[in-house]
Amino acid sequence: MGTIKQNLANNIETLGKFDATDLTGTIPAANITNSSLSDITTIPPSTSGGDLIQTVASDPPAPDFGDIWYNSTEQKIKLKALGIGSWATGGNLNSARTNDSGSGAGSQTATLCYSGDLLPAGGKTGNTESYDGSSWTEVNNLNTGRSLTGGAGTQTAALAYGGTPTPPTSTTDNESWDGTSWTEVNNLNTSRLYATGSCGIQTAALEVGGLNPSVAIVNVEQYDGTSWTEINDLNTARFVNMCVGTVSAAKSVGGTPDPVAFAVEDWNGSSWTEVTEMNTPRQGGGRFGTQGSTVIGGGYDGTANSALTEFWDGSTWTEVADLAIGRNNGGAASSGTSSSSGIYFSGTAPGSAATEEWTVPTGNQSIQGS
Secondary structure, three states: OOOEOOOOHHHEOHHHOEOOOOOOOOOOHHHEOOOOOOOOOOOOOOOOOOOOOEEEOOOOOOOOOOOEEEEOOOOEEEEEEEOOOEEEEOOOOOOOEEOOOOOEEEEOOEEEEEOOEEOOOOOEEOOEEEEOOOOEEEEOOOOOOEEOOEEEEOOOOEEEEOOEOOOOOOEOOEEEEOOOOEEEOOOOOOOEEOOOOEEEEOOEEEEEOOEOOOOEOOOEEEEOOOOEEEEOOOOOOOEOOEEEEOOOOEEEEOOEOOOOOOOEEEEOOOOEEEEOOOOOOOEOOEEEEEOOEEEEEEEEOOOOEEEEEEEEOOOOEEEEEEOOOOOEOOEEOOOOOOOOEEEEEOOEOOOEOOEEEEEOOEEEEEOOOO
16 A cells, blocks of 8 residues: 555554544645555454454443444443334323324424314314423413414414315414414414414414315425415325424425325425335324434324324334324424434324323434344
């Protein structure tokens, strides 16, 4: 490979290993006689397990995700990675409901639920509840009671748009939540119900597809904190689809008609592209995460309410776990940006106050041989 013109004899350890801990800077190209690697024909085998993987007596105190090491005490190769996700029971809503669909905002431990059809008596509601990670508390209601709304934002800064105040009508109504009360703000351009294709935050939200009032539409609108603007349409008209992400990188999953769509489309900020379909087509399930890391839980599969949960890792959909209660048209935290933590509540099962929390454990895991 040529000769490095520098005295590095003191840096050569036993077994030919090279210690570079006291070296700084870079070696000038002029000091390398031949920079080509074409003369190397073989690489000698490693004489120690620590050559390519760090050997430690105990796990590192704060490894990064993807770090790999050999624990000589346990005699195991280990890595920092995500575990297998599962659902756990959370606190029940005060008011059982269904058809709140896209009406959720926040994260697993700071969630807002609003609108829906109250059970058992029925009737459209503006009922709003706030979740602290263990229990729900009644807070101020929407100005217009409705169901099948879209939603975006956080527990203290949310939007509620679209839906149906009186079936089979659809509405353009849009309300903004400031952490205390709801205020009427600028409406959608196109009325719709089953507005579950919703995602984003209060000042940058998307509404994707829907039913207007009895026909599936391809219309997509973007909210900038003041007004809604029509942007490029979906490739496939649908409603009760599940949407995650942001105004510049979103994913619309499943929906209907078709009768239940496999179709998954990605938004890059300017156009929609068909991408890999789910294993089991569904509509109206819980959803959270990002365009490249998505969890879809439950939904209606065309025959029955499903408990299946699928995870998208950026290239493949994988079935990972089941909900305790199969259901659809429930609420989910639409602003959750992590696929390792989420929440799904209420829904048609046939109607429910139940809350389930999704968690993927993190930690040091052993690499097992087959």
